[in-house]
Amino acid sequence: MIAPPTTAATEDISKEQYERFRKLIYAESGINLGAEKAQLVRARLGKRLRQLNLSSYGEYYELVRSDKTGAELCNLLDAISTNTTHLFREKRHFDLLHELISRWWKSGMKRRSTDNFRIWSAGCSSGEEPHSIAMTIADALEGNRRADVRILATDISTRMLKTAREAAYETHRLGTVPPAYCSNYFEKIHDGQGAKARLIQPLRDLITFGRFNLMAPTFPFKHGFDVIFCRNVMIYFDRPTQQGLVNRFAMHLRPGGHLFIGHSESLNGIEHPLAYVEPTVYRKS
Secondary structure, three states: OOOOOOOOOOOOOHHHHHHHHHHHHHHHHHOOOOOHHHHHHHHHHHHHHHOOOOOHHHHHHHHHOOOOOOOHHHHHHHOOOOOOOOOOOOHHHHHHHHHHHHHHHHOOOOOOOOOOEEEEEEEOOOOOOHHHHHHHHHHHOOOOOOOOOEEEEEEEOOOHHHHHHOOOEEHHHEEEEEEEHHHHHHHEEEOOOEEEEEEOOHHHHEEEEEOOOOOOOOOOOOOOOEEEEOOOHHHOHHHHHHHHHHHHHHHHHHEEEEEEEEOOOOOOOOOOOEEEEOOOEEOOO
16 A cells, blocks of 8 residues: 655644744744744644645745745734634723723823824734724713724734724624623624624724734834733743833833733833833833
8 A cells, every 4th residue: 555645734844844934933023932832833834835735844934935025924924823812801901991081082181282092902813902992982982073083903914904804793702892882882794604793883993904013123103102002912922022012112102101911911021111000001101
């Protein structure tokens, strides 16, 4: 009996091949994979190899490196990125955001000669975070449409951004949403796969989605932000990468602006100019 040829579906990834991918992923995204993640990389890239009918991980690595458009690098990072989240995750952050927006609106506060409030959801994944922010904004403003409040939502994964833009959820996933928000801010839709709930258009209009790599040495934003959410992203970075990112965030916060990080993260041991407010919340003086 003749043995079947080795394919990408069955071939293991060599230590050398894994190390090449690990270094590439770190350089391009800041994601720091340890020595024990070889089988995770093998599993997540195997599907892509089969799609491209490639016979080895080394062949795929060369394809990524030779693709001058960068499209295959995006596919690689899409496959590696872990995206697990839900609506109103870490609810205390949204309660505090509600307070900040309500206080800003009721006081008529002016920031840098502008009357606006800008929020950045950095690492927005499949959209649960910016969608939760949009609902929080609507409730804090009590339906007032005159307030200029906007959300920038970015992620390195084009696949996640596509899902985020759709803003549609199976109804069972609304269990973490306050009941009043469910009735006020979602509409029922049918997409061929059954009934779903979709964030209403006025709230979707508050959000601008775009692909952005947080490892960019400088951020191209002309105006500062009042609040930056970057939660459960830095856990994949080493300390030097975290420090560089936090200090870039600080540069783009307006005076008095807040940075929210994930509850599994800490700025201990990182030099930065932000003041501690409460666990996972920091403020620019």
